[in-house]
Amino acid sequence: MTQSTLTAPRQVDESSAKLKARIAELEAQLDATNDWIQRVADVCESAARGNLETRLLRVDAGGELKRMIHSINGMLDYTDAFVREAGAALDGAAQGKFHRRVMLRGMVGSFRQASETINKSTRAMQRNDEAIHQAEQARLSIANEFESTVKQISTAVATAAEEVHSIGGELAETANSTAAQADAAQAAANNTSESVSQIAQSTALLTSSGGQIEEQVRQSSEVVNRAVSDAERASEIVAELEASSKNINSVVEVISDVAKQTQLIGINASVEAARAGEVGRGFAIVAAEVRNLADKTRGATDSVKQEISRVQKSASDVAEAITRCGATIAEINKLSEAISRLVHQQTEATNEMNEHALKAADQTKKVDQNTSLTSQAAGQTREATDGLMRASSELMDHSSNLASDVERLLKTIRNPKQAH
Structure with a gap:
């Protein structure tokens, strides 16, 4: 290997x-x-x-x-x-x-952008909170000012209504007194008419003549003339009383209109307040309108006082004129007795006296008619007074209702969360 x-x-x-x-x-x-x-x-x-x-x-x-x-x-x-x-x-x-605030130290990228956005939103919320707080203070200030103004107006209207009611009571007493005086005047006029008729019948029996009868006739003529003059004056006074009564009716109508308008303004104030929300616009307009109506009410009350004075003066003049008429007729009665003793001596004087007596009777009838008109005017015055007192009572009720509505409105303005 x-x-x-x-x-x-x-x-x-x-x-x-x-x-x-x-x-x-x-x-x-x-x-x-x-x-x-x-x-x-x-x-x-x-x-x-x-x-x-x-x-x-x-x-x-x-x-x-x-x-x-x-x-x-x-x-x-x-x-x-x-x-x-x-x-x-x-x-x-x-x-x-x-x-x-969100600490920006160490924040990078999207974390820093989100942190800056949160800080920006917090600052915006702080500004909004401050604005809301200021608006809340302004709303409460407006509510306090509105409460003070409306309470003053409500008090003024209630006081004026009470004064009108008191004046209506005095006017009712005056109307009753005038009616009583008118009834007395009418009774006196009836008695006068009967007396003048008796004078006319008595003068038909006069047959004598002479210087004495002529003098008596002349005096009778003067007395009758004075009676006619007084009767005419009484007619003028009654006319004034009737005119004053008509003026009173006009004043009562004005007060009634003001009361109705005050009611409508109370309703408009409630509606306007509900619409106003936080700001409460429109309250000043309603307050100005209510103040204007209160001024009209005071003006109408002054007119009522003036008309009452005129009615009282006219009633006094009527009583004085009727008294003078009664005294004049009494003198006619005395002269008629003297004429009756001499009537057989002078037929022509008798006829002339009879003519004057007929004229006096005619004037007395006119006085009776005028006193009847006075009674009617007094009745109308009583009706107008009743209407005035009803209107003043309604005005006081509306004033009380207005105060209650304003109180509820202010509670809603000051505590909007509780209202809901």
């Missing part, structure tokens, strides 16, 4: 041993790699379930595997830091604490 033939088997054995050793080395490396891959998979699965605190420790691998493991640990570090910082900032914002 040659030397080369003996050497070949040994070389084969050496190569085989080296190959086995290399295979064993590669198998060991493969097992180590598989082990690290398993550990990496476990950490990634744990991170996927939300546990970002797990890390790959005691790294003994080399090459690209080592770089991969450190990269995974770094990614987990960035992710955990971002989640912690973002969670703290958002939790503070949820509690109204907007000073907490």
Whole structure:
């Protein structure tokens, strides 16, 4: 056997041993790699379930595997830091604490961009919160101002309504007194008419004449003229009373219209308030309209006072005129008695006196008609007064309802969450 033939088997054995050793080395490396891959998979699965605190420790691998493991640990570090910082900032914002920011130090790439976005959003939320707080303060300030204004108006309207109600009571008393005086005047006029008729009958019996009868006739004529003048004056006074009563009716209608408009304004105020929301626009318009109606109410009340004064003066004048008429007629009665004793002496004087007596009777009938009109006017005044008192009562009720509605509205404005 040659030397080369003996050497070949040994070389084969050496190569085989080296190959086995290399295979064993590669198998060991493969097992180590598989082990690290398993550990990496476990950490990634744990991170996927939300546990970002797990890390790959005691790294003994080399090459690209080592770089991969450190990269995974770094990614987990960035992710955990971002989640912690973002969670703290958002939790503070949820509690109204907007000073907490995401720390940008160490943040890179998408983590830094997301952190900057969160910080920007937090600053925007802080500005919005400050704006909401300012709006809340402004809303409460408007509510307080509106409450003060409406309460002043409501108080003024209620006071005016009470004054109107009081004036209505006084007017009712005046109307009753006027009606009583008118009834008395009508009774006196009836008595006067009967007396004048008796005078006319008595003058038919006069037959005498002479200077004395002429003087008596002249005096009778003057007395009758005064009676006619007084009756005409009474008619004028009654006309004034009737005109005053009509004016009172007009004033009452104005007050009634104001009361109705006040009710409509209360409704409009409620609707406007509901629409106003936080800002509360329109409240100033409603308040100005209510103030205007209150001014009209006071103007109408002043007119009522003036008309009451006129009615009282007219009633007093009627009583005075009727008194003078009664005194004049009394004088006619005295003169008629003297004329009756002389009537046989002067037929012509008797006829003339009879003519004057007929005229006096006609004027007395007119006085009776005028007093009847006065009674009717007094009745109308009573009806108007009743309407005035009803209107003032309704106005007070509306004022009270307005105050209640405003109170509910202010509660809604100041506590909108409780209202819902």
